[in-house]
Amino acid sequence: MKRFDIIKWVLLLSAAFTYRKGYEMYGAGQGEACVGYSALCALLLLLFGKRVMKLHYLNMRLKKVDKLSGRAFEKYLRVQFKHLGYRVRLTDYSHDYGADLIVKKRGEKIVVQAKRYEKNVGIAAVQEAVGSVAYYDADRAMVVTNSNFTKSARNLAKQNEVELWGREEIQKKFRIRE
Numbered sequence: 001m002k003r004f005d006i007i008k009w010v011l012l013l014s015a016a017f018t019y020r021k022g023y024e025m026y027g028a029g030q031g032e033a034c035v036g037y038s039a040l041c042a043l044l045l046l047l048f049g050k051r052v053m054k055l056h057y058l059n060m061r062l063k064k065v066d067k068l069s070g071r072a073f074e075k076y077l078r079v080q081f082k083h084l085g086y087r088v089r090l091t092d093y094s095h096d097y098g099a100d101l102i103v104k105k106r107g108e109k110i111v112v113q114a115k116r117y118e119k120n121v122g123i124a125a126v127q128e129a130v131g132s133v134a135y136y137d138a139d140r141a142m143v144v145t146n147s148n149f150t151k152s153a154r155n156l157a158k159q160n161e162v163e164l165w166g167r168e169e170i171q172k173k174f175r176i177r178e
Contacts, residue, residue, distance in 0.1 A: 054079050062167070062176050065146050066118070073116035074100045077144060080174045081112075098132030099141075110163075111138040115145040122149075126156045126164075144170065 057079040068076060074090055078101060081088045086103040099111035113129040115121045121143065129141035142163040143149075149157070149164055157164050170176060 058083060060176070062146065062171060065116070065176070068116055070114070070116055073146070074114045077101055077112065077114050080170075084173070096132075097135040098128035098130075099136055099138075102136055102138070108140070109136070109138045111136050111141045113141070113143045115143065115147070117145055117147040120148045120150045121145045121153055121166075123152045123156045126153050126160065126162050129162050130160045146170065 057076045060076065065073070065076060071093055078088045078090055081101065081103050084105075086105045088104075089102045091097075091099055091102065098113060100114040101112040103110045103112055111129060111132045113125050113132070115125050125143045125145075129143050132138070133141050140161060140163065142165065143153075143157065144165040146167060148166045154164065156162075165173065
C-alpha cells in the first residue's frame with residue numbers, strides 16, 4: 001500500500017473514532033464535552049490533512065504532475081512557491097483576469113499564469129499574463145507550465161519581460177524527479 005493511501009486510511013479511522021466518541025458522550029448527557037471534543041478532533045484532522053496534501057505535492061513526480069487538472073496544477077504551484085519562500089494567493093478559478101496565482105517575495109508582486117498542458121504553450125498565455133500585470137498592480141509576470149513554449153511565446157515573453165518556466169525550469173526550481 002502506498003504511503004498516501006495509508007494516510008488516507010488513518011484520517012478515515014480518526015474521523016470514525018471522533019464520531020463514535022462524540023456519540024457516546026452525547027448519549028451520556030455530556031453534550032458540551034461532545035461538541036468540544038468533536039471540534040478539536042475536526043481541527044486536528046483539518047491541519048493534518050493540509051500537511052498531508054502539502055507533502056503529497058512536494059514529493060510528486062513530474063509524471064503525476066502531467067496528470068493533474070488545471071486547478072490542481074494551480075494548487076500544486078501554490079505549495080511549491082510557498083516552499084520557495086513566496087507568499088501565495090490563488091485567484092478565483094473563473095474571472096482571474098489572466099493570473100492564476102499572485103506571489104510576493106521581498107516586496108515584489110508577481111502574477112503567474114499556470115498552464116498544465118500536454119502540448120507547447122503558445123502566445124495566448126503570455127498575452128494573458130501581460131494583461132494581468134496592470135489589473136493586479138503587479139511588478140512583473142510569469143508563465144509556468146509542465147510543458148514547454150512555442151518560439152512565438154518565447155519571443156513575445158522576451159519583448160514584454162515575462163519570465164517563462166517550462167518543464168526543465170520547474171524540475172530544477174522545484175527539485176522534481178521525472
